Amino acid sequence: xxxxxxxxxxxxxxxxxxxxxxxxxxxxxxxxxxxxxxxxxxxxxxxxxxxxxxxxxxxxxxxxxxxxxxxxxxxxxxxxxxxxxxxxxxxxxxxxxxxxxxxxxxxxxxxxxxxxxxxxxxxxxxxxxxxxxxxxxxxxxxxxxxxxxxxxxxxxxxxxxxxxxxxxxxxxxxxxxxxxxxxxxxxxxxxxxxxxxxxxxxxxxxxxxxxxxxxxxxxxxxxxxxxxxxxxxxxxxxxxxxxxxxxxxxxxxxxxxxxxxxxxxxxxxxxxxxxxxxxxxxxxxxxxxxxxxxxxxxxxxxxxxxxxxxxxxxxxxxxxxxxxxxxxxxxxxxxxxxxxxxxxxxxxxxx
Amino acid sequence: xxxxxxxxxxxxxxxxxxxxxxxxxxxxxxxxxxxxxxxxxxxxxxxxxxxxxxxxxxxxxxxxxxxxxxxxxxxxxxxxxxxxxxxxxxxxxxxxxxxxxxxxxxxxxxxxxxxxxxxxxxxxxxxxxxxxxxxxxxxxxxxxxxxxxxxxxxxxxxxxxxxxxxxxxxxxxxxxxxxxxxxxxxxxxxxxxxxxxxxxxxxxxxxxxxxxxxxxxxxxxxxxxxxxxxxxxxxxxxxxxxxxxxxxxxxxxxxxxxxxxxxxxxxxxxxxxxxxxxxxxxxxxxxxxxxxxxxxxxxxxxxxxxxxxxxxxxxxxxxxxxxxxxxxxxxxxxxxxxxxxxxxxxxxxxxxxxxxxxxxx
Numbered sequence: 001x002x003x004x005x006x007x008x009x010x011x012x013x014x015x016x017x018x019x020x021x022x023x024x025x026x027x028x029x030x031x032x033x034x035x036x037x038x039x040x041x042x043x044x045x046x047x048x049x050x051x052x053x054x055x056x057x058x059x060x061x062x063x064x065x066x067x068x069x070x071x072x073x074x075x076x077x078x079x080x081x082x083x084x085x086x087x088x089x090x091x092x093x094x095x096x097x098x099x100x101x102x103x104x105x106x107x108x109x110x111x112x113x114x115x116x117x118x119x120x121x122x123x124x125x126x127x128x129x130x131x132x133x134x135x136x137x138x139x140x141x142x143x144x145x146x147x148x149x150x151x152x153x154x155x156x157x158x159x160x161x162x163x164x165x166x167x168x169x170x171x172x173x174x175x176x177x178x179x180x181x182x183x184x185x186x187x188x189x190x191x192x193x194x195x196x197x198x199x200x201x202x203x204x205x206x207x208x209x210x211x212x213x214x215x216x217x218x219x220x221x222x223x224x225x226x227x228x229x230x231x232x233x234x235x236x237x238x239x240x241x242x243x244x245x246x247x248x249x250x251x252x253x254x255x256x257x258x259x260x261x262x263x264x265x266x267x268x269x270x271x272x273x274x275x276x277x278x279x280x281x282x283x284x285x286x287x288x289x290x291x292x293x294x295x296x297x298x299x300x301x302x303x304x305x306x307x308x309x310x311x312x313x314x315x316x317x318x319x320x321x322x323x324x325x326x327x328x329x330x331x332x333x334x335x336x337x338x339x340x341x342x343x344x345x346x347x348x349x350x351x
Numbered sequence: 352x353x354x355x356x357x358x359x360x361x362x363x364x365x366x367x368x369x370x371x372x373x374x375x376x377x378x379x380x381x382x383x384x385x386x387x388x389x390x391x392x393x394x395x396x397x398x399x400x401x402x403x404x405x406x407x408x409x410x411x412x413x414x415x416x417x418x419x420x421x422x423x424x425x426x427x428x429x430x431x432x433x434x435x436x437x438x439x440x441x442x443x444x445x446x447x448x449x450x451x452x453x454x455x456x457x458x459x460x461x462x463x464x465x466x467x468x469x470x471x472x473x474x475x476x477x478x479x480x481x482x483x484x485x486x487x488x489x490x491x492x493x494x495x496x497x498x499x500x501x502x503x504x505x506x507x508x509x510x511x512x513x514x515x516x517x518x519x520x521x522x523x524x525x526x527x528x529x530x531x532x533x534x535x536x537x538x539x540x541x542x543x544x545x546x547x548x549x550x551x552x553x554x555x556x557x558x559x560x561x562x563x564x565x566x567x568x569x570x571x572x573x574x575x576x577x578x579x580x581x582x583x584x585x586x587x588x589x590x591x592x593x594x595x596x597x598x599x600x601x602x603x604x605x606x607x608x609x610x611x612x613x614x615x616x617x618x619x620x621x622x623x624x625x626x627x628x629x630x631x632x633x634x635x636x637x638x639x640x641x642x643x644x645x646x647x648x649x650x651x652x653x654x655x656x657x658x659x660x661x662x663x664x665x666x667x668x669x670x671x672x673x674x675x676x677x678x679x680x681x682x683x684x685x686x687x688x689x690x691x692x693x694x695x696x697x698x699x700x701x702x703x704x705x706x707x708x709x710x711x712x
Contacts, residue, residue, distance in 0.1 A: 079588070089470040093481055097447035097668040099515060099523070108515045110523045110670035114591030116444040117666060122481050131590070133664065133672060135518025137601070145518075155515075159462065165492035167464070227469040232431045235486050247472060292471040316490065320450040320467045324492050 001330050004166060006030060007178045008158040011168035014101065016070030016151040017087050017202045020044055023066040027177060027197050034184045035195065045211040046197040050183075054190030058346055061194040061217030061306070062183060062337070063208055063295045064176030064224075065201030068169070069319050071152035073102065073132075076143055080136030081112065084152060085127065088202030092127040094320055102134060103150035109134040154321035164251075164327045171315045171323040173201065175330065176223035179313070182334055189341035201295050205262065208295030212302035219269060219307045219349060222296040223337065225325065226255050226287065226312035245289045248314045250326045253283030254333040257310035259290050262297020266307035272348040273309055273340060280339045282332050287312070307349055311337060353541040355534060355679055356522065358382060359514065362530035366454055366509040368424025369441050369562040372396055375420040379533065379556045386540040387554060393573035397566045400554040402540065405547045408694040412550045415576035415654075416539065416685060417567050417643045418532035418583070419560030422525065423667055425508040427455065433495030434488050435463070437508060441561035446481040447668045454511040455491055457502040462511060463491035510669045520675055521600065527671035529560065531661045531678050532582035535604075538682025543689065550577075550692045557643055567643030571650035577697055578616060578655045580685060581644035584673070585634055585660035595635065598662040601674040603630025604681040607658030611640045611648055615700045616657045623688045629680050634660055655700050659685070 001007055006026075015023035024046060032038065035048035046066075069088030076082055082102065086092075096113040109132040132152065136142035158168035180195055187193070194215040198207030212220065230249040248255035256273055257265055277284040300308035313333045316324040361382075367375040376398045380390050387400035398420070404411065423443045429436040435455060439445075448465045455461040466488040468477070489508060491498060514524035536554050543552065553574045558566035560583075571579065585605045588597040598605040606620060624631045636658075639645055644658040659681050664672040 091449075091467060091470040091473060091478065093446075093478065094450040094467050097444075097665065097670050098450065099512070099670060108517055108523075110515075110517070110665065110672060112589055112672075113444075113447055113665050113668045113670070114589065115586065115666035115668070116442060116446075118586070118591045122446070122483075124479055124481060129590075133517065133523075133670075135516075135521040135672075141518075161462065161492040162494070162497065167462075167492060227471050229468055229472055231466055231488055231490070232434055234429075234431070234436050234488060235483075245472065289472065317450070317464065317467050318469050319471070320469075322450065322452065322464045324464075324490065 001327055004160060010174040010177055011158050011170055014153040015066050015068055016153055017067040017200045019151045020066045020199045027066065027181060030181050031184045041210060041214060043207050043210050044199045045207045047211055047214050048195045050187055050193040050195065052189050052191045056346065057191040058218035058344055058349065059192040059194055060341065060344060061196060061212065061215050061220035061299065062180050063196045063198060063211065063220060063222045063299060064180040065173045065198045065207065065295055066177055067199055067202050069202045071100065073146050073148055073150040073152060075148055076139050076146065077131065078139050080138050080142040081131035081133055082109065082142060082146055084132055089319055093124045095127065095130055098321060099155035100132060101153045101155050102132065102146055107134055107145055156321040165324050166327060167322055167324050169321055171325055172225040172318040175225040175313045175315065175325060179223045179334055179337060183337055186338060191341050191344050193341060198295055205293065205295050205298035209298040209302065212299040212306060216303060217306055220296060220299045222294045222310045224294050224310055224312040225315040225318060227292065227318055228314035228316045247289040248285050248287050250314050250316065250329060252285040252314065253329060254336050255285050255287045255312040255314050257287050260292050260294065262293030263300045263308060265309040268349045269307045269309045272344065273311065276339050276343055277336050280335065282336045284336065353538065355538055356675060358537055359522065359531065359534040362533055363514050363524040363526045366456065367420060367422060368507055368509055369421040369559045371507055372420050372558045375556065379420060382537055383540060383554065386544065393569050395566050395569045396558045397570035398556040399570060399574060402543060402552040404549050404551050406549050408549045412697060413553055413574060413576040414550050414689060414692065415553045415555055415571060415574050415579040416536050417555045417557050417570065417579060417581045417647060418536050419529045419566065419643055420533055420556040421558055421561055422509065423561050427502055427504050427506040427508060429504060430498055430502055433493065433498040434490060435502060437484060437487050437489065439484055442667050444667050445484045445487065448487055449482060451669055452511045453489055453508050455489060455502055456507040459501050461491040461501060463489045466490050512669045517672065521672055522675060523670045523672040525669045525671065527663055527673050528584045528666055531584060531663065531673045535582055535661065535678045535681035538679060539685040542683055542686030546686060546690045548690045548692065549694060550689060552689055560643055564643055564646035568646040568650055571647040571654060575651055576654055578700065579647045580657045580659055581642050581647055582659045582681065583642040584663040584666065586666065587662040587664045589664050598632045598634055598660065600662045600664065601676050602632050602662065604677055604684065605632045605634035605660030605662060607634050607636045607640055607644065607660065609636040611636060611644050612657050613655035613700065616655050620657055620688055623691050624684055627687050629684045
């Protein structure tokens with residue numbers, strides 16, 4: 001990703017689950033001239049096909065979800081403060097003192113916090129007891145601008161740091177979207193690419209379930225941005241060699257999933273993906289944590305079953321306002337996916 | 352035309368934690384250039400802008416206006432594998448630091464963020480408590496060798512967030528404590544350009560308030576004012592703040608009432624506020640005010656001191672929120688108060704040596 005213009009747009013655009021329109025429009029404009037069968041379904045997924053040159057090859061679904069985690073307004077207090085809940089997985093401990101954008105007009109707001117002078121309790125305050133201040137003094141004043149159900153996104157900005165680090169919001173999973181857009185702009189490949197930009201992954205893999213039924217692929221890969229927690233532990237005991245599982249690391253190439261909470265990667269597909277990376281000398285790593293879930297969890301049980309796997313760009317601090325990724329990891333992930341699209345044959349999936 | 356909001360944005364987006372106020376000193380000196388006859392510094396670094404009387408009196412009299420320019424901040428404790436561990440310099444709240452953008456002031460100024468663990472990886476037990484300062488990590492996204500070269504133990508770390516507009520009249524950002532009040536002093540100087548005043552004005556941006564009111568003490572010694580008004584922020588209504596402790600945002604500046612403040616000075620300020628229809632809110636402070644007023648009051652042989660306050664939500668967080676109208680009112684009130692001071696005012700403030708009813712009677 002030498003030119004980050006489109007990725008910056010993808011990152012900064014708001015698309016909290018169930019309200020992905022802005023992200024979808026951005027992607028539609030970008031891929032329109034590179035695909036056939038472009039369709040937006042009832043849930044809001046984009047599906048499209050990029051025909052391959054090879055004959056008798058498996059039809060491969062590439063999935064990337066468009067939605068991001070966020071918050072949703074649930075009500076307004078008498079003093080104009082906004083009550084809210086979470087959409088998708090949010091660590092409520094990061095919320096105090098954050099800036100947010102409320103509703104379609106991206107109204108600036110801040111999450112209020114009782115000053116340290118008045119309260120030093122170190123127990124996490126439940127999300128239901130936090131409030132957003134949009135500068136209104138009364139319920140009516142706030143109600144004129146915010147309604148229950150309005151989506152709320154983290155306020156963040158995109159930046160390039162040093163030679164290789166990109167920083168911004170919603171890399172989970174705009175990095176998957178960017179990969180899939182780059183795949184569609186390249187090629188044609190040997191296999192047919194069945195592309196799905198899906199909705200509502202963060203609340204239970206809802207979009208992918210439908211997209212898989214529309215596309216009916218022979219095999220599927222979800223493209224993701226996944227948790228890299230490759231940090232030292234400042235409070236580790238001297239003999240503590242374990243600490244928190246880093247899951248995967250930046251600068252180590254695409255992270256390949258063996259199993260997570262939502263599926264077990266198809267062993268033949270997994271072997272093929274690893275073999276392809278080796279043959280093409282693409283650095284890669286295996287995710288060392290079995291938690292989390294992806295659209296592959298919905299896709300692999302679609303219809304009579306779809307051999308599925310997950311390839312992820314390692315990202316630090318996902319589900320927070322600011323994530324980091326490394327361009328080299330992105331480039332290696334794209335190379336791996338494109339090599340798969342060139343090399344994959346039916347024989348690779350047979351026992 | 353003075354643009355208060357733009358001025359405040361410049362002040363709060365600059366980085367100057369306690370003891371390292373040089374960047375603010377330069378910004379304030381520039382903002383006051385032309386508004387004061389000259390600027391001076393005491394030896395700890397407080398900036399003093401002097402605007403002499405337009406109608407001099409004999410003996411000359413001095414009023415000190417004091418708002419602190421330092422902010423709470425952090426310091427590099429260690430660098431491990433290219434990641435930065437933190438100390439706090441002053442009252443930074445560890446509970447609001449996760450996921451916040453910060454700036455590490457190393458050999459170069461480096462943007463970074465305070466790390467958070469993705470919720471996918473968090474054990475349930477870890478979600479129940481905020482991380483301690485010892486557990487916080489700053490990631491500047493650079494290779495470890497670059498971080499080792501650019502960042503040293505003891506380098507400063509500050510929150511790095513822009514000021515944002517909330518609904519037009521309120522703004523949120525870091526360091527509103529106390530730069531909202533510094534902006535009020537600038538506003539006062541702008542008002543004074545079109546007014547006559549008999550007292551010399553010593554506008555002061557003090558250092559090291561957050562670490563112990565040090566700058567105000569030495570600046571007061573340097574200036575030797577006859578009277579002083581300190582300005583600081585006070586609590587606005589929000590969860591966890593008692594009603595009697597909270598001053599409404601947009602309700603006008605607070606005015607401190609209690610032993611830290613000279614009653615006759617308060618009477619005069621309140622009379623001026625009434626005359627010019629400027630809203631004020633009484634803030635009862637029974638003991639230590641925790642503001643520059645506390646240090647100035649006992650400087651030299653004692654200085655009659657008052658405290659004006661800007662109500663603020665989310666104190667010591669990256670989203671300190673104030674109402675611009677309170678800042679504007681504080682600036683205007685001080686200007687009218689200064690213009691009202693005459694040659695006889697000190698006599699009115701000084702305590703009589705004879706019991707009431709005797710002396711001149």
